[in-house]
Amino acid sequence: MRSDRPGGPPTLAAVAERAGVSTITVSRVVRLPGLVAPETRVRVEAAMRELGFVRNLVAGSLATARTSAIGVLVPTIANSIFADTVQGLSDALEPLGYAVILAQSRYDTAREDRILAALLARRPDGLVMVGSPATEDGASLLRRARIPIVETWDLPAAPIDAVAGFDNYAAGVAVG
Secondary structure (H helix, E strand, C coil), X not given: CCCCCCCCCCCHXXXXXXXXXXXXXXXXXXXXXXXXXXXXHHHHHHHHHHHCCCCCHXXXXXXXXXXXXXEEEECXXXXXXXHHXXXXXXXXXXHHCCEEEEEECCCCHHHHHHHHHHHHHCCCCEEEEECCCCCHHHHHHXXXXXXXXXXXXXXXXXXXXXXXXXXXXXXHHHXX
């Protein structure tokens, strides 16, 4: 069985050869399985399992300009309240086909700016910040990213995009 690179991961071509179909058919099984005859789909899926084939999302993102990834930046994973937030995001996003890329700033503003740049370099389809950017550089980076940005927990005076948060001051005034 061949792989395009000796010792590399199995390719569409290797799966196609094993299943006795074209690479286009393998691609359809991966992306649009409902368009493939059930017996052919079963044969291709069996070849994928036998070879340990894993879809190359990087290659797919070149054609679609989508990564199926959402960046999530939290202050820390040591506080269970943030873990609950990440769990909720994962529970909502994964059934929609998104992977969550998790990062933590550890309440360090310079680290936060570096992490924002690193997350955006991976070209996520969107980014969720638990809190608002701590620096104007971070906020500017997010504004220029041209992807959906959600700021949670805080209600910033100048939101970058979407906000889902609460106003502690207003809540305190309302309670009296």
